[in-house]
Amino acid sequence: MxxxxxxxxxxxxxxxxxxxxxxxxxxxxxxxxxxxxxxxxxxxxxxxxxxxxxxxxxxxxxxxxxxxxxxxxxxxxxxxxxxxxxxxxxxxxxxxxxxxxxxxxxxxxxxxxxxxxxxxxxxLAIALTRQILAELYAPQTVESAAYVDTLLTALRAHTLRGASPETGMAIPNADTSSYRIHLIMNEILAHPERGHTLEALAQQAGLTPSHFCRVFRKSTGTTPHQYVMKARLDRAQELLGGSDMSIAAIADRLGFASQSHFTRAFRQYAGQTPSGWRHTIQ
The missing domain is CATH 2.60.120.10 (Jelly Rolls)
Structure with missing residues (x-):
């Protein structure tokens, strides 16, 4: 077969x-x-x-x-x-x-x-896959072969277990708040269109909103709101360059209050309007 x-x-x-x-x-x-x-x-x-x-x-x-x-x-x-x-x-x-x-x-x-x-x-699957690829294109040694086998074993175990973000959030103590921040960052990048209110993000991290803001800014150099907005605008650039969706549809899909709100934010971020940016890259 x-x-x-x-x-x-x-x-x-x-x-x-x-x-x-x-x-x-x-x-x-x-x-x-x-x-x-x-x-x-x-x-x-x-x-x-x-x-x-x-x-x-x-x-x-x-x-x-x-x-x-x-x-x-x-x-x-x-x-x-x-x-x-x-x-x-x-x-x-x-x-x-x-x-x-x-x-x-x-x-x-x-x-x-x-x-x-x-x-x-x-x-995690993305990170393991990219590391395996990097090793496969590098000069082959006994050590690299053993490393690839270890990475493949980890990828196999992960795919069988499945991604479990809910379990990942259940961190038992505050000493690992940086790990929680990392998981929240990944969630925002994966789904920038979601609400991601300060209260909800802080609850995910197991912190008060004010403490969460301080920890998040220390980890990323930006506020939670700025991070969410950047993730939305980065995704907007992908959709503008790789799809035929209208500006209004992109604004709605990414959770902006209106097309005009999206246009203002995009111009401030990219230095061009969404339609101007799409024209430039296409």
Whole structure:
């Protein structure tokens, strides 16, 4: 029976750029260009990490392309036995981690990889994947090979366990508040459109609002409000450059009170209006 790598390679018309395994698990990097691709059902479920390329990759949802887009830094789960369609607008750079279906013995793991899950945040998986890639392109030594095996083992354990931000927030003491701040920063970057009120962020960190502001500013050099606004405007630049969404739609999607509020904030941040910036980069 053909494995996942053979199926993907036949669909894309090229072999993976890099490929390595640990046991029956396979880690492969794929670099592809603009086009639409129908991927046949895979033998094993796949954990996909979007590591680079243009921020506009969508998948086919029954009768239309998904409104959501995968951008570098996102992860996606493709279950076994399900054919999928993909549209790439520009260069795509992803890593697939093929997971032997017989190893999904725990109910949580089986459920996690039993359904399609598109473009979600998983900072640890992203960090591990990028570190593995860095090692695969570096000069190979006995030490680096052992290091790659260790990283692959960690990635395997993490994907089976699944990202658990709720558990991650349950830090038992105040000495680890910097770790909580790090998790909150990742949450803001992954979902800048959410409300992220000071009260809610402080509650996540287990601190009073005033104490949270002090700790956050000491850690990041900026206030929570400024950090959220920067994350929204960075995402706005991605959407302006990588999509055909209207200015009003982007403003609404990213949680701005109005298009005029978005335009003022964007001009102050980028030195141009949203439409001017889009014209410049396109």
């Amino acid at each position: 053909r494995g996942n790598e053979a199926i993907i390679a036949e669909t894309l018309g090229r072999a993976p750029d890099r490929s390595v395994g640990i046991g029956a698990w396979r880690f492969a990097r794929w670099r592809q260009f603009i086009g639409s691709y129908d991927l046949p059902a895979l033998v094993d479920p796949v954990f996909v990490v979007h590591v680079g390329g243009k921020p506009d990759t969508r998948f086919w949802e029954v009768d239309r392309w998904s409104e959501a887009r995968s951008i570098p830094g996102c992860a996606t789960i493709v279950p076994a036995g399900v054919a999928t369609g993909w549209r790439i607008d520009g260069e795509l750079d992803v890593v697939t981690v093929s997971i032997p279906v017989e190893q999904l013995q725990r109910q949580q793991a089986a459920e996690q990889f039993g359904a399609m899950r598109f473009a979600f945040a998983d900072p």
